[in-house]
Amino acid sequence: MSLKNDKFPSSAAFDAIAAALSSEADKKDAIKQGNAVFAFTLKNAAGETESWHIDLKNKGTVGKGLGEKPTVTLSLSDADFGSLVAGKANAQRLFMGGKLKIKGDVMKATKLDPILKKAQTKAKL
Numbered sequence: 001m002s003l004k005n006d007k008f009p010s011s012a013a014f015d016a017i018a019a020a021l022s023s024e025a026d027k028k029d030a031i032k033q034g035n036a037v038f039a040f041t042l043k044n045a046a047g048e049t050e051s052w053h054i055d056l057k058n059k060g061t062v063g064k065g066l067g068e069k070p071t072v073t074l075s076l077s078d079a080d081f082g083s084l085v086a087g088k089a090n091a092q093r094l095f096m097g098g099k100l101k102i103k104g105d106v107m108k109a110t111k112l113d114p115i116l117k118k119a120q121t122k123a124k125l
Contacts, residue, residue, distance in 0.1 A: 003062060008044050008050055009078060009082060010042065010078050010079070013081070015062075016085075017054060017062050017119040019119075021061070028060070030060055030115055031058075031060050033111055035057055035108075036072060036111065037071050037072075038109075039051060039074070040073075041066075041074070042081050044077075044078040045079070050064075051065055051066045052065070053067030054067075055068070056111075072104035072109045073102070073103040074101070074102055075101040075102075076100045076101070084116065086120065091112075
């Protein structure tokens with residue numbers, strides 16, 4: 001089941017993240033590193049919003065919606081998320097510039113970087 005939404009071009013990254021977590025070893029490693037549920041709320045150019053989550057606390061899965069009790073929720077534009085996953089944007093700069101809003105445990109948000117880096121090699125954005 002694809003997590004991609006055609007109205008959100010960068011949502012293809014969630015499929016890449018899911019693929020990066022497909023092996024048991026990668027899953028265990030990511031859960032050990034992340035130990036949180038990361039929720040993403042993206043806003044596209046038309047002003048519509050959609051949510052996805054990466055569960056690195058229990059299951060090591062990626063899905064649509066905010067997931068079960070997200071530890072941290074990141075809100076940003078679809079374009080900025082695409083740049084972030086592609087490695088063209090820096091999360092800290094987006095946050096400082098007001099383009100990335102974080103609710104919940106801000107320190108956990110820093111644990112997401114290695115997981116996004118794994119997806120970078122697999123995503124063709």
